[in-house]
Amino acid sequence: MRFNFTIDKSSNQGRLGTLTTPHGKVQTPAFIFCATKAAMKAVTPVQMRAAETQIILANTYHLMLQPSSETVAKLGGLQKMTGWNGPMLTDSGGFQIFSLGHGSVANEVKGRRSNNRPKTLLKINEQGAKFKSYIDGRTYFLTPEESIRIQRNLGADLIVVLDECTPFNVEKAYTTESMRMSHRWGLRSLEAWQTHDNGTQKLYGIIQGGVYPDLRQESCEFVNEHNFFGIAVGGSLGADKQQMHDVVSMTMNLVRKDRPVHLLGIGGVSDIFAGVRKGIDTFDCVHPTRLARHGGALVKPSNNPKPTREHINLRNSFYAQNNLPIEPDCACETCSFASKGYLHHLLKAQEAVAMTLISIHNIYFINKLMESIRQALKHDTLDSCQKYWSNP
Amino acid sequence: MRFNFTIDKSSNQGRLGTLTTPHGKVQTPAFIFCATKAAMKAVTPVQMRAAETQIILANTYHLMLQPSSETVAKLGGLQKMTGWNGPMLTDSGGFQIFSLGHGSVANEVKGRRSNNRPKTLLKINEQGAKFKSYIDGRTYFLTPEESIRIQRNLGADLIVVLDECTPFNVEKAYTTESMRMSHRWGLRSLEAWQTHDNGTQKLYGIIQGGVYPDLRQESCEFVNEHNFFGIAVGGSLGADKQQMHDVVSMTMNLVRKDRPVHLLGIGGVSDIFAGVRKGIDTFDCVHPTRLARHGGALVKPSNNPKPTREHINLRNSFYAQNNLPIEPDCACETCSFASKGYLHHLLKAQEAVAMTLISIHNIYFINKLMESIRQALKHDTLDSCQKYWSNP
Numbered sequence: 001m002r003f004n005f006t007i008d009k010s011s012n013q014g015r016l017g018t019l020t021t022p023h024g025k026v027q028t029p030a031f032i033f034c035a036t037k038a039a040m041k042a043v044t045p046v047q048m049r050a051a052e053t054q055i056i057l058a059n060t061y062h063l064m065l066q067p068s069s070e071t072v073a074k075l076g077g078l079q080k081m082t083g084w085n086g087p088m089l090t091d092s093g094g095f096q097i098f099s100l101g102h103g104s105v106a107n108e109v110k111g112r113r114s115n116n117r118p119k120t121l122l123k124i125n126e127q128g129a130k131f132k133s134y135i136d137g138r139t140y141f142l143t144p145e146e147s148i149r150i151q152r153n154l155g156a157d158l159i160v161v162l163d164e165c166t167p168f169n170v171e172k173a174y175t176t177e178s179m180r181m182s183h184r185w186g187l188r189s190l191e192a193w194q195t196h197d198n199g200t201q202k203l204y205g206i207i208q209g210g211v212y213p214d215l216r217q218e219s220c221e222f223v224n225e226h227n228f229f230g231i232a233v234g235g236s237l238g239a240d241k242q243q244m245h246d247v248v249s250m251t252m253n254l255v256r257k258d259r260p261v262h263l264l265g266i267g268g269v270s271d272i273f274a275g276v277r278k279g280i281d282t283f284d285c286v287h288p289t290r291l292a293r294h295g296g297a298l299v300k301p302s303n304n305p306k307p308t309r310e311h312i313n314l315r316n317s318f319y320a321q322n323n324l325p326i327e328p329d330c331a332c333e334t335c336s337f338a339s340k341g342y343l344h345h346l347l348k349a350q351e352a353v354a355m356t357l358i359s360i361h362n363i364y365f366i367n368k369l370m371e372s373i374r375q376a377l378k379h380d381t382l383d384s385c386q387k388y389w390s391n392p
Numbered sequence: 393m394r395f396n397f398t399i400d401k402s403s404n405q406g407r408l409g410t411l412t413t414p415h416g417k418v419q420t421p422a423f424i425f426c427a428t429k430a431a432m433k434a435v436t437p438v439q440m441r442a443a444e445t446q447i448i449l450a451n452t453y454h455l456m457l458q459p460s461s462e463t464v465a466k467l468g469g470l471q472k473m474t475g476w477n478g479p480m481l482t483d484s485g486g487f488q489i490f491s492l493g494h495g496s497v498a499n500e501v502k503g504r505r506s507n508n509r510p511k512t513l514l515k516i517n518e519q520g521a522k523f524k525s526y527i528d529g530r531t532y533f534l535t536p537e538e539s540i541r542i543q544r545n546l547g548a549d550l551i552v553v554l555d556e557c558t559p560f561n562v563e564k565a566y567t568t569e570s571m572r573m574s575h576r577w578g579l580r581s582l583e584a585w586q587t588h589d590n591g592t593q594k595l596y597g598i599i600q601g602g603v604y605p606d607l608r609q610e611s612c613e614f615v616n617e618h619n620f621f622g623i624a625v626g627g628s629l630g631a632d633k634q635q636m637h638d639v640v641s642m643t644m645n646l647v648r649k650d651r652p653v654h655l656l657g658i659g660g661v662s663d664i665f666a667g668v669r670k671g672i673d674t675f676d677c678v679h680p681t682r683l684a685r686h687g688g689a690l691v692k693p694s695n696n697p698k699p700t701r702e703h704i705n706l707r708n709s710f711y712a713q714n715n716l717p718i719e720p721d722c723a724c725e726t727c728s729f730a731s732k733g734y735l736h737h738l739l740k741a742q743e744a745v746a747m748t749l750i751s752i753h754n755i756y757f758i759n760k761l762m763e764s765i766r767q768a769l770k771h772d773t774l775d776s777c778q779k780y781w782s783n784p
Contacts, residue, residue: 038737042744046725047436067712067737074713075733083729320459321466333438337475341467345430345459352434352744 003157003202003229005260013382014276016374019260021087021157022200023079026054028260029276029373031267031366032089032284037062038072038082041289042355043363045083050333051364052371055087057284060150061096064140065133069153077155089158089204089284092147092189095234095264097121097131098165124164126181144188148203152196160232161189163206167236172212179208179215179235183222190226202229204262210236211243213250220254230260233280237266245274252278269298269310269369269390276373277382288366292358295347297326298365301391308391312340314358319344332364333357395549395594395621397652405774406668408766411652413479413549414592415471418446420652421668421765423659423758424481424676429454430464430474433681434747435755437475442725443756444763447479449676452542453488456532457525461545469547481550481596481676484539484581487626487656489513489523490557516556518573536580540595544588552596552624553581559628564604571600571607571627575614582618594621596654602628603635605642612646622652625672629658637666644670661690661702661761661782668765669774680758684750687739689718690757693783700783704732706750711736724756725749 004020017028033040033048035056040048048056058078063069075081078088101121123130128143144162151159163182166175186205193203205228209215223231233251237244248263255261260281266272267285275283288298295315301307303326312319312326325335326343334343334357346354369389376385396412409420425432425440427448432440440448450470455461467473470480493513515522520535536554543551555574558567578597585595597620601607615623625643629636640655647653652673658664659677667675680690687707693699695718704711704718717727718735726735726749738746761781768777 037741037743038734039741039743039745042748044439044725044745044748045729062741066741067733071713071733071737075715075731075737080729081731081734085729321463323467333436337437337477339467339473341459341463342430342473345463345467349429349431349454349458351429351431352747353431353436355744356434356436356748 002199005230005258007257009377010257010279011377011380013380014373014377015279015281016377017260017281019087019281021202023085023087023157024054026087026282027374028281029272029370029377030054030282031272031288031370032057032262032282033289033363033366034059034284034286035082035084036286037066038078041293041359042352043289043359045085047333047356047360048084048363049086051360052367053086053363054367055089055282056084057089057091058082058154058156059096060090060093060147060154061100063090063154064093064142064150065135069150073153073155077153079155087158088156089262090151090154090156090160091264092151092160092162093142094129094147094163095165097129097142100134101129101131126184128162129164144185145192148189148192148196152201155200157201158204158230159193159201160204161186161206161228163208163234165235166208166210170210172210172215175208175210175212175236176215179210179219182206182208183219186222186228187226190228194227204228204230204232206232206234206264207251207255208235209251211238211247216247216251217254220251224254224256228259230262231255232262232264234264241271244271248275248278248280252280255279267366272369273373273382273386273390276377288362289359292362293355295354295358296362297343297358298362299327300389302388303327303329310390314340314343315347317344326358326361327365330361330364330368332361334361334364394591397622397650399649401769402649402671403769403772405772406765406769407671407673408769409652409673411479411673413594415477415479415549416446418479418674419766420673421664421762421769422446422674423664423680423762424449424654424674425681425755425758426451426676426678427474427476428678429458430470433685433751434744435681435751437477439725439748439752440476440755441478443752444759445478445755446759447481447674448476449481449483450474450546450548451488452482452485452539452546453492455482455546456485456534456542457527461542465545465547469545471547479550480548482543482546482548482552484543484552484554485534486521486539486555487557489521489534492526493521493523518576520554520577521556536577537584540581540584540588544593547592549593550596550622551585551593553578553598553620555598555600555626557627558600558602562602564602564607567600567602567604567628568607571602571611574598574600575611578614578620579618582620586619596620596622596624598624598626598656599643599647600627601643603630603639608639608643609646612643616646616648620651622654623647624654624656626656633663636663640667640670640672644672647671659758664761665765665774665778665782668769680754681751684754685747687746687750688754689735689750690754691719692781694780695719695721702782706732706735707739709736718750718753719757722753722756722760724753726753726756
């Protein structure tokens, strides 16, 4: 079977599953790491596999601009080109168009303050979205059909419908209209996918509806009743963590149970536990690797001088002469030799290998977290598992 | 035996040797890669070993400023701290003090035009050299004794005497005086090393004398007659390649034959062959890894569209859709999966992993070159070996 999703166990603590793709199986709950421009930042495919990674994603938006999906296709498609050769997902391009376009969606989705990036979104209408390349200012028009065509060129196993990603501070009326347009775009994406379906890719629908229960219900019903292989929970998840958990919770109560469900853009340790408990199967977020590039190493509470935080900051001169690894009980390549003092030195000296070494730790940390969660689901011990990995 | 150097074969084509250190053996001729600030730029120790590296070096100058040799010692010394755990060399700090100090020695030694870096060398006298830190402007005074003390803290197997590195455009009188002071510094370095010798480190003397045959002779005699374990050929090697080869040639004719001889700062493929033919045992240069970070990949003439050059420039859009590896006949990790088109994309997208992947290729390339040279010396086939690796 090239594609399949089986639920191996389900309880009120979450569910265990197996997601089969032409490039291999993914044991769920799983974390999907972000290889935005068809490369994990500062980490090679060999290092990704050594860190026990199951699946990665790349971003349609970045790749359509550079090097173009045609070039990726000529270079053999994402899996061959990148040397990853394992399960992969691509997003639709929508999130970045609207995020970079409004200059602030990513921040608003996650309840952060706005930044001041230049706005590149030129026009959005029923047909699609017109935007300027952040690289050379060239104009692009992305439609649902074009997004699917590009994702076909890119060649990931799992692909996603084009949607509009609305900021959370827009009015309900706008969210409603936007959601319904996203549903129409979802149907067009589905048709574009079906027309060329050759069994090598499966399509995820996206649930929109912002923070509004009635809209989330309408969107769940839409996604449930159409022929999507998987379901992604998207759109604004609210202004803070509590609202995010509430939105995910009400959404998951309405989602059909036989499809893999992906929670878009969430990747903190406690948020992963909250998602698993709602039945989420896969997560993605730049957090573990972006954090690493800024000197942040994920640690269990038992290895953190500030156990209410989920990471330590290796830039802190507190670590300058510390000759212990990030986590003495970690079996990753980095912890096998590198002291916190050495990593502190590499960060201060601006050595690129610091990003590599801390990224390797954070990736391994998240993969071991997910493995631990799967074991806990198997043995109904998620509460003690959570206590081990995350402080309340 | 903790330290030893044996000459396994010697001919007019060069010589084969084995350099034994407490951290392992080095088969010579060998290349010593530069881990300037106690890290290979963009490459992990695991990747260095996978690329068949035998020995690396770190720079006293950079490490005494940051994180300080005391911190390196507290973190277990260079081999443990970096996770390299193989043979290592440190230089004395002299080259960088004078290079950064005059703002131009590195360029002049290699016959390049001057740059305009700020001058940090404040004073040089019989006692030592006073200079400002490029990091925080703090003042340091490096003496031969201090250099040896710092190198003892750093803990490399092979260490080097402090010398003054004179630009090639100074008058012969200055070169003469400088060389004689370097000899006196060499004796002080030797004494400082002997006083604390516990069998874990061996000292190299340095031959100075610029481009002047009589001075090179005087310097060779000095180094030959004192108790140095190894000999480094330093100082100005002239204004161009021919003069460099001539200086190395006249120097090597005068050097005693029972010690390992290192040629400082030379690392082009044809220059390595020229050095081997004069009897050089080890080379070092930032060239292979610096070239990689700028998108240059070392290739054999048979893999180069411009066979008179020693590398290809992967930034060139000529490679944008090329789906072959840098060298189809290369067995390095990078060539096992990455096309030139993919590497071109990674460079354009400013992905740090581009530097990693091209560095891995260049390091493996140089290590295979040296292995090939050793095989050729064994079988007296250096001429055909050179034709295979380097165009005349």
